Amino acid sequence: MVKVEIVEEKDVGSSPYASSDESRTSSTASLSSVSSEVSVNESFFDRIAALVDIVPPTTRHTISSRVSRAASLIKRTGKVAGNIVWVITTSALLVALPLALSLEDEAKIVAQEKEMLEQQQGAQQMLAPSMYPPQPGSNPSQQQKGLVPPGF
Structure with missing residues (x-):
């Protein structure tokens, strides 16, 4: 058989939860009367690390x-x-x-060869005989001057 016994605290003022006999039996006692101070040295990381206990292992x-x-x-x-x-970069540089x-x-x-050919x-066109017929009254023995086509 179990025997239940109420143990009285000797130093009533040292605990924040200690109260007088009438408040122990009163239903109006709440936790808001107990001072809960946040530790000043506690950092945000400490608070996040404490949340680990909420999640199951x-x-x-x-x-x-x-x-x-x-x-x-x-x-x-x-x-x-x-x-x-x-690989792509080195291949591009090397190849x-x-x-x-x-x-x-x-x-x-190729551009230089084309220019030389032109x-x-x-x-050769300057040295070739003129494709134009000789003008009447001109002497064919005289060297004819090159004719400039219209538009130049």
Whole structure:
């Protein structure tokens, strides 16, 4: 059999919950009368860390494992993407840049050859006999001046 006994506190003033005999039996006593001071040294991180106790351990473990898996997936994806960018960049520098420079040089050479060909054709036209018939009354033995077509 269990014996219930009320134990009286010796130092009534030291505990914030201590009260007189009449307030112990009174139903109007509330916790608002008890002073609750927030610790001045408590930081925001300490308050967030205290919330860990609210979440059950199995849920905490599940959340932690999912977050760590997501972080490792992001890390691996970033590493692969970085390697791909590195390969493309170095390939462009080692292959595409010299190719572009050689194509530019080739285009310059083709333009110079075209210009030289036009100059040669122009010189041959100046030396060739005139395609225009000789004017009446002119001496064919005299060298004719080149005619300028209309519009020039």
